[in-house]
Amino acid sequence: xxxxxxxxxxxxxxxxxxxxxxxxxxxxxxxxxxxxxxxxxxxxxxxxxxxxxxxxxxxxxxxxxxxxxxxxxxxxxxxxxxxxxxxxxxxxxxxxxxxxxxxxxxxxxxxxxxxxxxxxxxxxxxxxxx
DNA sequence: TTTCTAACA
DNA sequence: TGTTAGAA
Numbered sequence: 348x349x350x351x352x353x354x355x356x357x358x359x360x361x362x363x364x365x366x367x368x369x370x371x372x373x374x375x376x377x378x379x380x381x382x383x384x385x386x387x388x389x390x391x392x393x394x395x396x397x398x399x400x401x402x403x404x405x406x407x408x409x410x411x412x413x414x415x416x417x418x419x420x421x422x423x424x425x426x427x428x429x430x431x432x433x434x435x436x437x438x439x440x441x442x443x444x445x446x447x448x449x450x451x452x453x454x455x456x457x458x459x460x461x462x463x464x465x466x467x468x469x470x471x472x473x474x475x476x477x
Numbered sequence: 478t479t480t481c482t483a484a485c486a
Numbered sequence: 487t488g489t490t491a492g493a494a
Binding site for chain 1: 479480481482
């Protein structure tokens with residue numbers, strides 16, 4: 348069951364293909380890389396090579412953006428997602444209650460207000476914690 | 478031809 | 487974000 352994961356992680360798509368698959372412009376794709384939302388490999392000639400996982404990531408970022416979430420908000424979402432995974436790996440039996448999760452999210456959600464003009468409703472809708 | 482970086486009448 | 491110049 349890890350053969351597929353290996354395949355999905357295999358970076359082989361040039362940016363031109365990614366553009367067609369995601370309907371994003373090269374400019375946007377490169378910009379998201381600058382924001383560290385996607386980290387494609389590079390070929391010998393310094394050309395970007397994307398994997399299927401990268402495509403999913405790009406489409407996900409696109410969805411968030413379409414819903415009005417800004418870069419800061421998206422980074423925040425992935426930050427929380429990573430933090431959660433790390434958390435889950437360590438505290439194997441530290442069941443946070445539903446109210447705990449809501450309290451944590453509420454705190455971070457309020458912090459987002461000072462960043463830009465995040466679409467809070469969308470953030471609520473997409474945040475895995477809600 | 479395609480992609481890269483850097484920069485902006 | 488778009489667009490473009492010059493290079494690879």
